[in-house]
Amino acid sequence: MRLVFAGTPEFSVAALDALVAAGHEIVGVYTQPDRPFGRGQKLTPSPVAQRASALGLAVHKPVSLRKEPEALATLRALAPEAMVVVAYGQILPQSVLDIPRLGCLNIHASLLPRWRGAAPIQRAILAGDAETGVTIMRMDAGLDTGPMLLWESLPIGEMTAGELHDALMPMGARLIVEALRRLEAGTLPDVPQPAEGVTYATKLSKDEARIDWSLPAEEIARRIRGYNPVPGAWSLLAGERIKLLRANALPGTEAAVAGAVLANDKGGFRVGCGSDQLLVTEHQRPGGRPQGGPLSGEAGENNLRFESASQ
Structure with a gap:
């Protein structure tokens, strides 16, 4: 399938690797602009940018797809069949969501509708949840409100946020490959999120x-x-x-x-x-x-x- 991939942190890298290994054509990778990192505060590409470059993929780093018409035109010219989004760091406007024929699919690290938002892994632990998981969602203009395509649960136990992150990362990579296979075959129905049980995972602070x-x-x-x-x-x-x-x-x-x-x-x-x-x-x-x-x-x-x- 002809795909555009959008992601930024380490959590996104496993999904990018899985899509490449599955034989999908990644026509463009979108990620956040380089940021200062480390004691020297040297401008450093995101983990996704570094991995995409190593794979020989075209990397795009717009500050805002919403506010940059030229960035939107570039994305439209790539003509993806679908767009896979994993912790990209930008809310995609409707003008972006409308580009791929098969839609924009998001890997979200919770069992939606619980823990929509920025820090689902940490909030699940802080709340004392017994389990969490990964949801593959078709994106809409809301904050993690789109219909669900696939999901899988995982017991939290005594894991730290870092350990849970590492457990959910390959799960998301595996599920997105399966979701695209079934989506292309026309065997993956949209399931609306339940109206009950909605919670929001606000950003963490020191x-x-x-x-x-x-x-x-x-x-x-x-x-x-x-x-x-x-x-x-x-x-x-x-x-x-x-x-x-x-x-x-x-x-x-x-x-x-x-x-x-x-x-x-x-x-x-x-x-x-x-x-x-x-x-x-x-x-x-x-x-x-x-x-x-x-x-x-x-x-x-x-x-x-x-x-x-x-x-």
């Missing part, structure tokens, strides 16, 4: 990732998983910003002063919460590497207490 120790330990554990690796759950200890990377709630443990470090040894450190206690098994100091065990340099010390976001 401020929301600051731990409020007055919350129950289980909720804090979910936040640590949901913000790993980005933006990273954190808390202040004696004015130092500590990232909390992995932790487990300890149900049935005695409530203690919120934020107080109750034990600090090679197994990690236990912290008092609004209810129960939390065992932090991996953390990171500013400028340091992730590490397990005790808070470095403070094993055995007493009266350690994290500041709470609610303070």
